[in-house]
Amino acid sequence: MDMLYKIFLDPFVQMGSAPDLLVQTLWEGLVGGVLYALIALGFVLIFKASGVFNFAQGIMVVFAALTLVGLHAMLRHWGVSSGTIAAYLALALTVAVMFGLAFAIERVVLRPLVNQPDIILFMATFGMTYFLIGLGELVFGGEPKLMITDDLHLPRGAIDVKMLGGFVSFQKVDIAAAVIASIMVAVLALFFQKTRIGRALRAVADSHKAALSVGISLEQIWVVVWFAAGIVALVTGIMWGARSNVSFALEIVALKALPVLILGGFTSIPGAIVGGVIIGVGEKLGEFYWGPLIGSGIESWLAYVIALLFLLFRPQGLFGERIIERI
Amino acid sequence: MFYRETGQFKTTYQADQAVFPILQDRLGIAIILALAFVGVPLMASSFLISSFFIPILVFSLAAIGLNLLTGYTGLLSLGTGAFMGVGAYGCYKLATWFPGVNILILILASGFVSAAVGVVFGLPSLRIKGFYLAVATLAAQFFLSWCFVRIPWLVNYNISGAIEVPTRTLFDVPITGPNATPTMRYLVVLSLVVMMTWFASNLVHGRIGRMWMAVRDMDLAAELIGIKLYRTKLLSFAVSSFYCGVAGAMMVFLWFGSAEADTFNINQSFFILFMVIIGGLGSLVGSFFGAIFISGTPIMLKTVPQLFGLSIPAATVEHLTFMILGALIIVFLIVEPNGLARLWQIGKQKLRVWPFPY
Numbered sequence: 001m002d003m004l005y006k007i008f009l010d011p012f013v014q015m016g017s018a019p020d021l022l023v024q025t026l027w028e029g030l031v032g033g034v035l036y037a038l039i040a041l042g043f044v045l046i047f048k049a050s051g052v053f054n055f056a057q058g059i060m061v062v063f064a065a066l067t068l069v070g071l072h073a074m075l076r077h078w079g080v081s082s083g084t085i086a087a088y089l090a091l092a093l094t095v096a097v098m099f100g101l102a103f104a105i106e107r108v109v110l111r112p113l114v115n116q117p118d119i120i121l122f123m124a125t126f127g128m129t130y131f132l133i134g135l136g137e138l139v140f141g142g143e144p145k146l147m148i149t150d151d152l153h154l155p156r157g158a159i160d161v162k163m164l165g166g167f168v169s170f171q172k173v174d175i176a177a178a179v180i181a182s183i184m185v186a187v188l189a190l191f192f193q194k195t196r197i198g199r200a201l202r203a204v205a206d207s208h209k210a211a212l213s214v215g216i217s218l219e220q221i222w223v224v225v226w227f228a229a230g231i232v233a234l235v236t237g238i239m240w241g242a243r244s245n246v247s248f249a250l251e252i253v254a255l256k257a258l259p260v261l262i263l264g265g266f267t268s269i270p271g272a273i274v275g276g277v278i279i280g281v282g283e284k285l286g287e288f289y290w291g292p293l294i295g296s297g298i299e300s301w302l303a304y305v306i307a308l309l310f311l312l313f314r315p316q317g318l319f320g321e322r323i324i325e326r327i
Numbered sequence: 328m329f330y331r332e333t334g335q336f337k338t339t340y341q342a343d344q345a346v347f348p349i350l351q352d353r354l355g356i357a358i359i360l361a362l363a364f365v366g367v368p369l370m371a372s373s374f375l376i377s378s379f380f381i382p383i384l385v386f387s388l389a390a391i392g393l394n395l396l397t398g399y400t401g402l403l404s405l406g407t408g409a410f411m412g413v414g415a416y417g418c419y420k421l422a423t424w425f426p427g428v429n430i431l432i433l434i435l436a437s438g439f440v441s442a443a444v445g446v447v448f449g450l451p452s453l454r455i456k457g458f459y460l461a462v463a464t465l466a467a468q469f470f471l472s473w474c475f476v477r478i479p480w481l482v483n484y485n486i487s488g489a490i491e492v493p494t495r496t497l498f499d500v501p502i503t504g505p506n507a508t509p510t511m512r513y514l515v516v517l518s519l520v521v522m523m524t525w526f527a528s529n530l531v532h533g534r535i536g537r538m539w540m541a542v543r544d545m546d547l548a549a550e551l552i553g554i555k556l557y558r559t560k561l562l563s564f565a566v567s568s569f570y571c572g573v574a575g576a577m578m579v580f581l582w583f584g585s586a587e588a589d590t591f592n593i594n595q596s597f598f599i600l601f602m603v604i605i606g607g608l609g610s611l612v613g614s615f616f617g618a619i620f621i622s623g624t625p626i627m628l629k630t631v632p633q634l635f636g637l638s639i640p641a642a643t644v645e646h647l648t649f650m651i652l653g654a655l656i657i658v659f660l661i662v663e664p665n666g667l668a669r670l671w672q673i674g675k676q677k678l679r680v681w682p683f684p685y
Contacts (some may be wrong), residue, residue, distance in 0.1 A: 012427050051460050055449075076609050085480070098417070098629065109655070111658055112661040113660065113661060113664075116660075116664050117404065117602070118457075118458070119608075119665075120474075120604075120660055121663045122458070123600075123601070123604045123656065123660055124656070124657050125654075125657030126601070126653075126656060127653045127654065127657040127660070128599065128650075128653060129653065130649050130650070130652050130653030131649070131650050131653030131654055131657070132653075133649050133653075134646045134647065134648070134649030134650030134651075134653060135646075135650055137642075137646045137649070138643065138646040138647065138650065201347075233579075243418050252593070255465070255593070258462045259462060259465075259467060261462070261467075262459050262462045262463075263460075266458070297473060297476070297477060298473065300469050300472070300473050301466060301469035301470040301472075303468055304465050304466030304470070305464075305466050305470065307462065307463075308451060308463050308466045309465070311451065311454070311463060312451060312454060312455075312457060313456050315454050315456070315459065317459075325547055
């Protein structure tokens, strides 16, 4: 009885008695969720266009952030006196690196593996993951780094808002992350709906064969898609780096994008965002209100269990395409 | 030339369906077994045995376990490391409760603990398929890892949070714990692995294996011809987890001697999956090839530069190992997506018709 009370009533009593804490927790969860959603977004882009379950998306985030910070340090070292100029120069160079990466992946990995079963392509992205980890650490060093928040003119500090009989503090970086994420989703949506390449992308996502037959170059589309995913990774990396720091420890956090994906469905961009927010808020609430009951740290698996529960009722995710099987 | 089946007539169905229908194959396997049981303990140094042969055998068994699930039944799992952990912790608890029982029986019994946990986490497979299932098994991986860290009961409230293996004997010779010689441990591991591989081979060549493969190839069609999906899938999860659990128990009791929760993390699962895919999905011999390749490559990459007298900083070697391993995986997938087992088959076929092309 006491246990039941602790599970089903006590957390809600706590929420009601300290609404400012609840708002704070919700906000933390929301921001975390937006970042999960961004990783999932890059993943969905690739899955839609090339059918590849890209395990390396999380590593691309770390790799992009690491490249940015590393290049910035190198530029400063070589005598670029102004931090800001170096930061934006490094940003441009990182974009170039991500393009080179997309091009190389298409050439070296995807093209020879066309028409292989899904699991083989999935394993190939595993290989890419290991390669990128090794390369990133070899070139820029493996120790955790600080994101160049000031030189990129990202806001710092926090806004304390008085509400609900207490204070809720919003980190400015978090607000910026949420705003930038929304802008990026809007830009991507416009890009998909209005431009020529975007239309080609949607055609490829619908059917590779039909797209080929009307003269769309698959190779070109794949480079574009992996580049777009690389840009999304870069933005995610900057935001995430600004919240904590840049290191390959982010890899484990990046795995959280997987439950977000299965929750939202592999093929749906809105799904990735809604899924991210559900997972982010769910795991923060769970950790904060129910975590103490069974020992802390349940954040590490709660996301997967939430996703699993959703899956039992909707095997294709919330927004995924209905799975139809024929014999 | 010498690898021909000419003149070897089969007069019974059993002989024709044998696992090694050709005499030369039987001789070959006998030689390999003889080398493994007699040659290696006599000739290899104890360092080589404990850092190369034992790991390969343990990983092979885990890879066979995952191969039964992923290669034969077509259910992708990313939770292998956790199931190995369940076996290891299960064996530790059993060894505490039953100090008088032979450790070999306990190691095999811990497989059943792992099998039970595997069945529980296999339940979603009835409804979820493909990559969605892979993510569901990640839930198992992270939940079980969390349990290993957070439940002190599992390590008998040991302050360090690690398993420390007690000394146990077989015929009055210590085989686990700090007093056991590498050769003894190697022989125990080898015997267990050979026995369980033989069992797995019989399993996949029989009715159960055919049911698994039918489910892998198309589960709806398999259901229509009367295969009960839920039983088949859960059986596959149970047997696979059994193998992984025994491998995990062997890993801690016969190889490491002690283990922390971090041993059974997500990377362990990924490594076993690499072995299965590089070795060849749906091939038992492939599991051995994969284990040799994946656990042998890093050792080689570490030792080869030293042979040439190059001194590369340890950190750089580690980064290069990652890069080369990643690149090798991609290259292998491009050259032969069906894995090393397929290369082995092609080689045997070439040898059979040699010196003619076909």
